[in-house]
Amino acid sequence: MTSPAEAPSAPPRERRQRVQSAETGMAVLKGLAHLGGRSSLTALATHVAESPAKVHRYLASLMEESLVRQDTVSQHYYLGPEAIQIGLAAMRQADPIRAAEPCLIRLRESLEVTCFVAVMGNKGPTIVRFEEPGLPVTVNVRVGSVMSILWSATGRAFLGLLDESRVVALAEQELADATEDMRALLDAGDPIGALRRDVQQAHCAIVRDTYLRGISAVAAPVYDYAGRVCAVITALGATGGFDPSIDGPIAIAVRREAKAAGALLGAAA
Template identity: 30%
Template sequence: MDFDSRQLRQVLGAFPTGVTVVTTIDDAGKPYGVTANSFSSVSLDPPLILWSQSMKSTSHHAFRDAERFVVNIMADDQVHVANQFAKSGDDKFSGIAVRPGLGGVPIIDGSAAYLECVKVAAYPGGDHTVFIGKVEHIDRAPRDSLAFGDGRYKVTFAHDLGGRVAGVEGASTLQALEAVRLASAALPQICEEIGQRTLGLAVWGSHGPTIVRWEASQHPVSPHLQTGVVVSLTQSATGRAFAAFMDADSTAAAVARELESRAVSGDPDNGRLACSIAESREHGIARAVGAAPSQRHQVIVNAFSAPVFDASGQMVLALSTTCRADLLAPEWNGPVPAALLQAARKLSARLGHSPVRRGTCVPTN
C-alpha cells in the first residue's frame, strides 16, 4: 500500500455521514451506548441495516452478546450527546434523557430518528465487527440531522438552490430565505476559516441592514451581540456592503435619510460614503476601520462585510466579521477579508450567481 492509516482516514473523511448513537443492554439490564457513523441500510425487504464497532471498544462485549440494539440518529443540536457517547466511561447516560424501547433498550430523546432492531448476524471486519440488524420499529422526528466529515461535526441542508422561479409571485423572497438557510448552515465552518472571529449574517429588512444571526467564536468581539439589530448604512461595514452592492433603488432613500440625520447632528459625511462605496466595489468587500470605541461593543473594532448574490445578481445578504482592532488588521488584502470574501463567493455560486467585476474610483476629500 502507498498510504498509511492517517491518510486513509483523511480520504474517508471526504465522505460525510450521519452520526448515530447505538444503544443496547446486557443480561443484567445495564445500558451501553457508543457513537458510530459506520451506519448504513442493507435491504428494504426484509428491512435490514448494519453498523460496525471496533473490537477494542470497552462496550464491544455487550453488543456482541446482546440480542437487540437501537440506532439513534442524532439531531443537529445533539453534538454534546454524540461527544458523551464517543468517550470511554461508565457514566455515558448521565444527564441524557432516555426511555425504554423494545426489550428495554434505551431510546435517546430528541433524536432526529431511531430504529429498533433485533440482531440477526455479526461478521468479522478486520479490527471491527459488523452487526446486521432487522428493523422492527422506527420513528422520525421533525428535526435536522447531525453530520460528520473531515474530522468535524457539520449540519445538513438541502442542495436545492437555483435561480428565481419564473412566473412565481414572491420568488425572489423565497430565494432570499433559502440563502439565509444555506448561509446559516455554513456559518460554523466559515467562522473556523476566518480564524474563529465573530461572524454575523445580515439581510435587508424593513428598517435597513439587520443582523439575523451571530456565530459564536473563540474571539468574541463583546458580550453584547444581539439579533434583530439594525446597523448603520453609512458607518458599519455591513451597511456599506448593502450600500455598495445592493440595488440602488432599494437603498437610496435609506442612505439619504441617514446622511441627512448625521448632518443635522453635526457629523456631515463630506463624501466619505461615496469613497467607501467605490473602494468596496473595487475590492468586492466592504470594511469599517474603527477610530473610536463602538457604542455597542465598547471597544475599538475593525470589520469587513462581503455580499452574497443570488442567480439574478441581486444581493440577498451580507456576511460580516467584527473584531477588536488589535486582532483584525485593516488591510483589504489580509487573510481574514480574503477568507470571508471567498466564503461569500462560494455561497453566491451555490445560489447560481456568476460574478461580474465592478469598476474602481479614486477617493476625494
Template identity: 30%
Template sequence: MDIKSKGGTQSIRRALHLLRLIAQNEDSGLSLQELTQLSGLERSTAHRVVACLMDENFVRKDAASKRYELGIDAMQIGFSAMHRIPIADELRPLAKRLCRLSDDTVFLVAQQGDHALCLAREHGDFPVRIFTIDAGEKRLMGIGAGGLALIAGYSDEEIAHIHARHTEEYEQAGLPLRTLMLKARQTRRNGYSEIVDGITQGVSGVGYAFSLSQITRVAISFGAINPRLDAARRKQMGELLARECKAWVQARQQAGA
C-alpha cells in the same frame, strides 16, 4: 425575468414583479410613473395590476404622497415566516464555517429597505468577542461592515437618495454623504468592505454582500478588535470572505436552490 412572456402565468409574474419593486423601495414608496419605468410595463397595464394588488391588500397607496407601499397582507406573509427565519437557517452553516476559519465573530445581516437587519451572530474561539449588534437589531445600510457591503451595491446616485432620506441619522453616525460615497467606492474596488472604529471604537470589520433572489440581499461580516484585524489581516479576511461566499452561492446555484 421576462414579465412580458405569453402564457397563463403572465399576470402572476407581472404582479410579483411589481411587488418586488415596491418591496425594494419600501422606505420611499413608488409612484405610478416610477413603477411604469422600472417595470417596463405600459402605464395602463401597471395601473391595472397595482390596482388589483391594492384590492387584495398586498399594496396600499399613501393618501398624502400618492406613492405605493406594501399592504397589510404582504406584511402578514412576511410576519408569518419570521419565526423560522429561513435565510438564517440556510446560511448558518456558512457562518459557522467562517467562524472556524477565522476564530472571529461572524455576523449575518439581510437588507430590509434602507436598513441591514441582523439575523444571526456566531462567535469563534478568539477570547475577545464582539457584540456590536445582535439578532433582531437593525441599522442603516452603510453603518457596519455588512451594511457597507450592502449599500456599495447601489450606484452613487442611489446612495445619495438613500442618504437624503436619513441624513440626520447618517450624520450622527459620522457618515456625511462624501464619507459614505468614499467608503462605498473603496468597497467596490476591493470587492469587500472595511471599517475601523465604525459602530464601536476599537473594533474593525470586513464584509461581503451577495443576492439570494431578485429582492433578497444579504451580507456576512467578520468583527474583531483593532489589533487583531489590522490592515494586512483585513485584506486577508476580506478575500477569504469573498471567496467562501462566492463558492457557497455557486454551490447553491448548482444544487438548484
C-alpha cells in the same frame, strides 16, 4: 407501505440499478443545462460520456415528463416548461440565511472571529444569524440589530453593491441625521458616492472603529441567481487583534465564504 418489489429484501443489484438509472437521467438533464439548455444528441452524449443510444432513451423519459422538448426542425433537444417550473420553485425557496449558515461556522472555526449574516430589512441591514467563537469580543449587536448604512461595514456593502433606490434613500436620511463628528469620517464632497465607489472597487467593505468603538469589520456581498445582493456576510474583531486589510486572510476568507453561499443560491461563478 412498500410493495414486494420495494421491500428491503429486494435484491441489492436491482435497488442499485434503479438508483443508477435515476442518476443517469439527472446527469442527462444537468448536462443539457450545462450546454446552455439546448443541444444535439451527439454533443449531449459526448458531454455526459454515454452512448447516444443510451442518452436517447433517457431523453425520451425526460420528454415524457415535459422536462425536455425536441425541436422539430433541428432535432435538437432543449429544456422544457417543467424545467422552468423546477427552477422557479428552487429559487423561491433558496434562502440566504440557510446558505450562509455553514459559511459562518467555517469562518468562526477557521479564524475564531465573530461573524454574522445580514439581510436588507425594512429599517436597514438587519442581522439574521450570528456566530461567536469561544472567546468572543464584546459587541452590542446581535440577531435583530439594524446596522448603519453609512458607518458599518455591513451597511456599506449593501450601499455599494445593492442597486436599489431605498438603500440610497436610507443613506441620505442617515447623513441628514448625523452629527458633525460622524460626517467628518466620510468624504467631504461626495460622502455617499465615495463610499459606493470604494466598495465597488474592493468588492467588500472594511471599517476600523467607525461604527463600534474598538471594533474592525470586513463585509462581503452574497449574490443570488438574479445577480442581486441578497445578504451580506460580516466578520469582526477587536481593532489591533483583527486584520481587516483588503488582502488579509480575513477579508479573503469572508469574500470566499460569501461566494460559497451565493453558489448555493444559483449565483454565477
